[in-house]
Amino acid sequence: MEERSLRITGADKTFFNKITNTLTKMLIPTKIGINGMLISIKRNNLLKAFENYQKSNADYTGEEMEKRYDTAYEAYLEALDKYVLDSIYKKVKNNTASEFEKNALSKYYEITSLKENEYIEYKNRKQKYLLELDYEGIKVNGKEKLVERYNEFYVSKMDMLYKAILKNYSIKLADTTNVYESTKEWIYTKIFHTLEDYIQNVLPLKIQINDNDSLKDVMKEYEKYETYTVGKLDTKDNIEKNVVLLGISRKLFTHSLPLIVATQCYEKLLKDARILVQDTKIATKRERAYSMLINLIEDYNIKLLSTKVYWENTKDREEFKVFWNKYKEISKLKETDFIEYIKQKEILFIKNDMKKLNLGKTDYSKLEKYYKRKLIDYGVMRELKDSFISSGMYTGKVKNKEKCMK
Numbered sequence: 001m002e003e004r005s006l007r008i009t010g011a012d013k014t015f016f017n018k019i020t021n022t023l024t025k026m027l028i029p030t031k032i033g034i035n036g037m038l039i040s041i042k043r044n045n046l047l048k049a050f051e052n053y054q055k056s057n058a059d060y061t062g063e064e065m066e067k068r069y070d071t072a073y074e075a076y077l078e079a080l081d082k083y084v085l086d087s088i089y090k091k092v093k094n095n096t097a098s099e100f101e102k103n104a105l106s107k108y109y110e111i112t113s114l115k116e117n118e119y120i121e122y123k124n125r126k127q128k129y130l131l132e133l134d135y136e137g138i139k140v141n142g143k144e145k146l147v148e149r150y151n152e153f154y155v156s157k158m159d160m161l162y163k164a165i166l167k168n169y170s171i172k173l174a175d176t177t178n179v180y181e182s183t184k185e186w187i188y189t190k191i192f193h194t195l196e197d198y199i200q201n202v203l204p205l206k207i208q209i210n211d212n213d214s215l216k217d218v219m220k221e222y223e224k225y226e227t228y229t230v231g232k233l234d235t236k237d238n239i240e241k242n243v244v245l246l247g248i249s250r251k252l253f254t255h256s257l258p259l260i261v262a263t264q265c266y267e268k269l270l271k272d273a274r275i276l277v278q279d280t281k282i283a284t285k286r287e288r289a290y291s292m293l294i295n296l297i298e299d300y301n302i303k304l305l306s307t308k309v310y311w312e313n314t315k316d317r318e319e320f321k322v323f324w325n326k327y328k329e330i331s332k333l334k335e336t337d338f339i340e341y342i343k344q345k346e347i348l349f350i351k352n353d354m355k356k357l358n359l360g361k362t363d364y365s366k367l368e369k370y371y372k373r374k375l376i377d378y379g380v381m382r383e384l385k386d387s388f389i390s391s392g393m394y395t396g397k398v399k400n401k402e403k404c405m406k
Contacts, residue, residue, distance in 0.1 A: 039083060039134065042076040043150075049073075050153045073157075080130040084108050104133060124164045131157060132201075151209055158202045165194055166249075166256040173261050188268050191257070195245040199225055203248075221248045236289050239273055243296055247303060259308060266300045271362065274353075278367035290370075297349045301327070323352055347378055 049065070049072035056062040088105050091097035097105070111129055114122035131154060138150055169191050173184060203222060207215055221244055228241040246265055249257050257265075273293040280286040306324060311317035326348055333341035350371050357364040375381035 036083075039076075039079045042072070042079040043134070046072040046076040047149050047153055050156070051149075054152075077127060077130055080134055081126075084130070084133070100136075120168045121165065124161050124168070128158065128161045128165075131161075151205060155202060155206050155209060158198075159206075162194065162198045162202065163253060163256040166191065166253050169194070170257055170261040173264055188265060191261075191265060192242050192245055195249055195253075196241075198252075199245065199248060200229075203252075218248060218251050221251070235272075235276055236285075236292050239269055239276070239296070240292055242269055243299055247299070250303060259304070262304060266296075266304055270296060270300065271360075274357075274364060274367050275362070278364060278370060286370075294346055294349055297353060298345070323348070343378060347375065347380055350374055 046069075049069040053062075053065040053069040056065040084105065088097065088101050088108075091101055092105050107129060111122060111125050114125065135150065135154055138147055169187050172187050199222065203218070207219060207222070225241065225244045225248070228237060228244070233241065246262065246269070250262060270293075273289070273296050277286060277289045277293055280289050301324070305320055311320075327345070330341060330344045330348060333344065354368060354371055357368055372381060376383045
C-alpha cells in the first residue's frame with residue numbers, strides 16, 4: 001500500500017494537514033508489516049541457500065549452490081535496504097520512530113556518505129549494517145530455532161565482511177612500510193576500532209557455535225581483552241588493549257592484516273608507549289608506563305619479528321639474529337634466577353630500543369635520558385659526576401705569538 005497525496009486549494013490547510021499526518025501514521029505500520037513479511041521470506045530463502053551451499057562439495061553442484069546463495073543474499077539485502085528507506089525513514093519523518101530507529105537511520109546516512117570517496121568501505125559497511133539491523137530484530141522477536149540457523153550464516157558472512165574492511169585498510173598502509181606518517185593516523189584508529197568491534201560483537205558468537213579447541217588460543221587472548229571492558233581506561237590501558245587486539249588479529253585476520261601491516265601497527269603502539277613514558281611526570285605512573293613499554297617490546301619481538309621470514313634489509317635481519325640469540329640465552333635464567341632474568345631482559349630491551357630512537361622524526365631525548373638512568377641503576381653504565389658541557393662559541397686573542405710558536 002502506498003500513501004497517495006492530493007493537492008487541495010482554497011481550503012483549511014491546517015485541517016487537511018492533520019488528516020494527512022493521521023492517515024500517514026495509520027499507513028506506516030501496514031507498510032512495516034508488508035516489509036517484515038517480505039524480509040522474512042527473503043531471509044528463509046537465504047538460510048536455505050546458505051545451508052545447501054555449506055553441504056555442497058567443490059564440484060559443479062557446489063558452484064551452482066554458490067550462485068543460488070549469492071542471488072538469495074542480494075535479494076535479502078535489497079529487502080532490508082527497502083525496509084530502512086520505506087519504513088524507518090517515514091517513521092522518523094512523521095515523528096513516530098523509537099530511539100533505536102532514529103539511531104539506525106542516522107547510522108545508515110553516515111555509511112552512505114562514504115559512497116563517493118570510499119566506495120569499497122561503503123559497500124562492505126552497508127552490508128554489515130543491514131545484517132546487524134536484522135540480527136537485532138531476530139534476537140528480540142525470533143524463535144530459538146531461527147536464531148540458531150541465522151547465527152551460522154551471520155558469523156560466516158561477518159567474517160568475510162570484516163576481512164574485506166581490514167584488507168582495504170591494509171592496502172592504504174602498504175605504501176608506508178618503514179616510516180610512520182601522521183597523515184595515516186586515522187587508518188590506525190579505524191583498524192583498532194574495527195578489530196574491537198569484531199571482538200565485541202562477532203567473536204563471542206563464533207566461540208559459541210564453533211568447537212572450542214579450534215579457537216583455544218583466541219579464547220585466552222579474548223579473556224585478556226575482557227579485563228579492559230570494565231571501568232574507564234587511561235592512555236596506558238588503551239595501548240595495552242590495542243596490543244591484545246593486535247595479538248588476536250594475528251590469529252584471525254592473518255591475510256587481511258598481513259605481517260607488513262601488523263608491523264606498522266606495532267610500531268605505532270611502540271611510538272605511543274615511548275611518548276607516554278617520557279611525557280609522564282608522576283614517578284609511579286611513569287614506572288607503570290615503562291613496564292608496559294617493556295612488555296610491548298617483548299610482544300613485538302616474540303609474536304612478530306621472530307616469525308618474520310622475508311626481510312627487505314639484510315642488515316636489519318642480522319641485527320635481529322644477534323638480539324634474538326641474546327634473548328634466548330637470557331630466557332634460560334627464568335627458571336633458575338628470575339630476578340636476574342628480569343634485569344638482563346630489561347637491559348637488552350633498553351639497549352636495543354635506544355638504537356631506534358633517532359631513526360624517526362620524534363624527539364625522544366627525555367626517554368633516552370630515562371633509559372640511561374635505568375642502565376646506570378643496573379650498573380651497566382657509568383655516571384660521570386661533577387661533569388659539565390659548555391655551549392656556545394668562545395673567541396680570544398693571542399697576546400704573545402712568539403711564545404705560542406715555541
